[in-house]
Amino acid sequence: MTAEVQHTSENQPIKVLGDTLLVNYTDDITDPVPMLSINGTLIASAGNISVIGGKQKSRKSFFINMLSTAYLNGEYDIITGSKEETRPLLLFDTEMGKSHVHKALRRICRMCGLEEQHDQLKVFFLRERSVEERINVINAQVEKYKPGFVIIDGIVDLCHNFNDIYLSTNTVQFLMHLSSRYNCHITTVLHENKGVADSNLRGHLGTILAQKSETVFQLQRDGDNTKVSAAATRNISFEDFLFKINEDALPVILEVTQTHLKQTATDKMVEAMRLTLDDKALCYGDLQREYMEVAGVKERTAQTHISNCKKMNIIFKSEDDEKYRCTQYR
Incomplete structure (x- = not known):
């Protein structure tokens, strides 16, 4: 559904707060130096x-x-x-x-x-x-x-x-x-x-x-x-x-x-878990599936690593939505 844009009597779009912050596909934006x-x-x-x-x-x-x-x-x-x-x-x-x-x-x-x-x-x-x-x-x-x-x-x-x-x-x-x-x-x-x-x-x-x-x-x-x-x-x-x-x-x-x-096996596990979650919040099933892909491990290993990371306080399960997050975003 496309939002309706209000126009002035001269058929020009009304300028509102945030217009200058709009990012467009055709913008020529250079990478940071x-x-x-x-x-x-x-x-x-x-x-x-x-x-x-x-x-x-x-x-x-x-x-x-x-x-x-x-x-x-x-x-x-x-x-x-x-x-x-x-x-x-x-x-x-x-x-x-x-x-x-x-x-x-x-x-x-x-x-x-x-x-x-x-x-x-x-x-x-x-x-x-x-x-x-x-x-x-x-x-x-x-x-x-x-x-x-x-x-x-x-x-x-x-x-x-x-x-x-x-x-x-x-x-x-x-x-x-x-x-x-x-x-x-x-x-x-x-x-x-x-x-x-x-x-x-x-x-x-x-x-x-x-x-x-x-x-x-x-x-x-x-x-x-x-x-x-x-x-x-x-x-x-x-x-x-x-x-x-x-x-x-x-x-x-x-x-x-x-x-x-x-890197030790623990270092690799922690790095893979942080890459998987980053600043996201995932339910257990999604976390397990994405971790398997990032770490290149099987289901049983992923389950063990999730449990270990929770014990190490690398990740935690929120009581509000029962989703897992990195502890740094607690």
């Missing part, structure tokens, strides 16, 4: 947001230094940036003291091969500011510099209550609006929930960020090293890799063997 890649796999594009998650002391700040260097220099080992991108990088730190923020700035410059300030790097110390002041500063500085890449180390400090769905939605909406308006990429940092078995990002803020992000990076300590994984991505997933901190206090990506990074 790649900003950063890992081993040739896209991880960040202009106009999108991403989030870096991990437990405390998982070296999220060092990973930020690596992304920053790749963006500013064009590459940092397996992480590469756009050769054509010349816009500044803005780094807003809401967590560390001023001396630590200064050390991070100098570290990025050293990683870029400089012994002076990089002219395209702007770093801001926001720890002592209120939530409103931080948001206003970020808004003003993005408007001033028109950056290509923005990093906010401590997105929780832009939200009055990360467990409030309304406030969390507003915070994420602010990021999406900013990235779209200035056609830049915005990477944020958020801690995971406490507890070894729980790798979900904190609160409603973490859930919404994971839903809206182009890439969700997960950092995990692996002895003296840190493993970087794509917990979720809208692109092809990059292979896990490790980095360590060398004697010069700089992050170094390791040449790890495929054996070290080889």
Whole structure:
């Protein structure tokens, strides 16, 4: 059934709210501009947001230094940036003291091969500011510099209550609006929930960020090293890799063997289950059927894997509609 369109007396369609948001088949819309890649796999594009998650002391700040260097220099080992991108990088730190923020700035410059300030790097110390002041500063500085890449180390400090769905939605909406308006990429940092078995990002803020992000990076300590994984991505997933901190206090990506990074049967099961459900809600029969197709397993194995994932809190069954969802969307 076709909706009837009202016209004016001159036989012109009446303009209403939302007309400018209409997407048509014949529109000439270009793909998002790649900003950063890992081993040739896209991880960040202009106009999108991403989030870096991990437990405390998982070296999220060092990973930020690596992304920053790749963006500013064009590459940092397996992480590469756009050769054509010349816009500044803005780094807003809401967590560390001023001396630590200064050390991070100098570290990025050293990683870029400089012994002076990089002219395209702007770093801001926001720890002592209120939530409103931080948001206003970020808004003003993005408007001033028109950056290509923005990093906010401590997105929780832009939200009055990360467990409030309304406030969390507003915070994420602010990021999406900013990235779209200035056609830049915005990477944020958020801690995971406490507890070894729980790798979900904190609160409603973490859930919404994971839903809206182009890439969700997960950092995990692996002895003296840190493993970087794509917990979720809208692109092809990059292979896990490790980095360590060398004697010069700089992050170094390791040449790890495929054996070290080889997925276990449990890893494959969890990845297949997350790919099957993504942000969907499925009844048991549909979940079993789609999982069999994604994982390439038979019915009995699919049933066992669904049960195991439920026990591991990877998925859950809603009491409201009795459908299964990924726990990150609880």
